[in-house]
Amino acid sequence: MPDRPDLLADCGSCFGLCCVALPFAASTDFAVDKRAGQPCSNLRTDFRCGIHTRLRDEGFRGCTVYDCFGAGQRVSQVTFEGRSWRDDPGSAPSMYAAFPVMRQLHELLWYLTEALTMEAAHSLAADLRAALDATERLAASDAETLVELDVAGHRAGVNDLLLRTSELVRAGVRRKRMERRGADLMGAKLGGADLKGANLRGAYLIAADLRGADLRLADLIGADFRDADLRGADLTGALFLTQSQLNAARGDAATVLPAALARPSHW
Template identity: 60%
Template sequence: MPATSSLRADCGNCFGLCCVVPAFAASADFAITKPAGQACPNLGEDSRCGIHDKLRTKGFTGCTVYDCFGAGQKVSQVTFDGDDWRKTPKTAKSMFAVFPVMRDLHELLYYLTEAAALPTSAPIHANLTGMIDRTEGMTLEKPEVIRKLAVHEHRGAVNGLLLRASELARAEVPGKKKDRRGADLIGAKLKGANLRGALLRGAYLIGADLRDADLRRADVIGADLRNADIRGTDFRDALFLIQSQLDAAKGDATTKLPESLSHPAHW
């Protein structure tokens, strides 16, 4: 995946926004309950997580599968020009309101960038690059503008292009492709399944057995892979696969991944 560094989290240039802005409840993913806008007790004064290397063992698995797509450093260093909300408290409310909007925009930029890089997207390349420019322009607006953006409407336009890019890419896979968009596949027995070129957008694959399955050219945007067994699964040119999906699943060294993604350390 050709995503640029600006679309990958750079925690060293962020003011710990993902540890402050979102709310979370005590559950299997989080050891405690934290309201939105309140700093996690594990966040240090230096904007670093005090238990970063122990998050899973301390009950904060949810933190390990969160991805801001680079929105954190964009808000911290560009939108607010390096003004730390701790040192400039008057910026906190606005910064916290902007962050989730920026995160959504950066997620869209990430997928658009992948779609534009696909050779099969040539027929719509101009549309994709135009949408990238439009979306990037939205991220560079003033805080008061960003926080009021109608991202839901924009997402609809982007999704139309992403789906078309998916169709063009999957058309190269011979034969009939499975359409399991939004399907309830929780705990499904799919070991060794031929899912090449399948449409798995938004599918619930929680706890599914996907061992040795072929997902090359499968569209997995938004697919929930939490605790899915993906040992030996072939994702080498899966469409719109992101690192946090892999982080939430259970794989090993035999899981085949695109070059741009990595095997999580906890596998």
Template identity: 60%
Template sequence: MSPHLYTDCEQCFGLCCVALPYGKSSDFAFDKASGTPCPNLRSDNRCGIHTQLRQKGFKGCTVYDCFGAGQKLSQVTYAGRDWRDHPESAAEMFDCLPVMRQLHELLSYMNEMLLRPETSSLHDAIRSVYQETERLTDLEPSAILRLDIPSQRAVVNDLLVQGSELVRAHAPSSSHEQGNSKRKKLKGRDFLGANLRGTDLRGASFRGALMIACDLRNADLRHADLIGADLRDADLGGADLTGSIFLTQSQLNAARGNSRTKLPAHLNLPEHWL
């Protein structure tokens, strides 16, 4: 995965800690309005409780991933001009973050497809759309705020759907008929609390699926499509996710797992799993 599509808080002005709102819940200890700095944000743009976020009631912060949008805005779009020192541009900078994040998320998915040999027939088309999307990230702030993101997402999604079909078609077939039968019966998008423990889910599509608190322990999810799947509190202990597509660090951070969980090479085991 391209380095610029990974979050680098050292190069960011703590934008997510200011721009984004949140409400008191199991994910956040109190309410915060958009544009208001989190009380835990220090003057050097670092989190004062970074190593204790979950213990202090800020699980939501450990789940967020900007796909590198924060440092792009901080160091490129605004050329290193901190919102603290340039308050006149603060509101605009904060408004740009959600837009830039969506663009970087699309770039991340396309980058993943460009690294997959199964999608080689689509690489030229993907590169063309990738370059256009990347050009959009280099626009001036006012132009970024005028972008039609749903239209751009629709163009990218068409390629991602095609890529998903190619990757999943290469999923190894199961030698266990019972596993195959159970996989074929999977329908819909609602797997809330479902018991899929030990199930053969190779090549399955969970695009946009609700998988909150789903039991996926020791499940075989190789070559599965997990784009947009809600994995909050899903148990991935011992699951095999190698070769799965469109899985993000944010999804993993929201889930549960252990040291036996197998992940794609570009993703890391969350600290709270170990």
């Protein structure tokens, strides 16, 4: 798994960008509506959240799930050299526009860094390193360049490489593997299921029952785990699993997690 502190959110070094730049709508995830560019009412003058320890109780579950992969502090401290949107209001629009682009690039850096640790994909190491370096160069761009980037095009190329990586790693599973890429598995009864080496890329696992399921070496990139029940599930070696996916799910002390990811506090 990635060992890169720069790809972990450091809210103390960010100007609360996710609390300002991004919009949200009143729902089960957010208590109120907020438009893009409008500071959240809970954002304090020091750019910290005033209800951070009570977010779920106050109806802001969506905030506890979101992960910027370190994009917030990079835009704040590197791209804009420590100038906040409060100190320099004129920079606010470009800062808000650059942030979601940087977030996508940092997510790709997370996946590529993880892929480079997979021994089964050593034949792709040179290509993975080249893609990582190219993504790093894009992330080092100035705000104007970031906003104009064809992120979708770059992401498509990286995704193809990550898929090839996944296929090489999962080829080691000695049986027919489940191929459920993008499948609608909302509310599916998969308790105790043998999903080792399964392709669950982009699968909709919202509220799925995965209690005690074997998800070792499963490709979980982009899978939607909102309210999925992972109690007792084994996620050892799961491919491209992120903290935000775990934060969206339910689990317990018996859920086996990859070493680089933390057990969510609400479990």
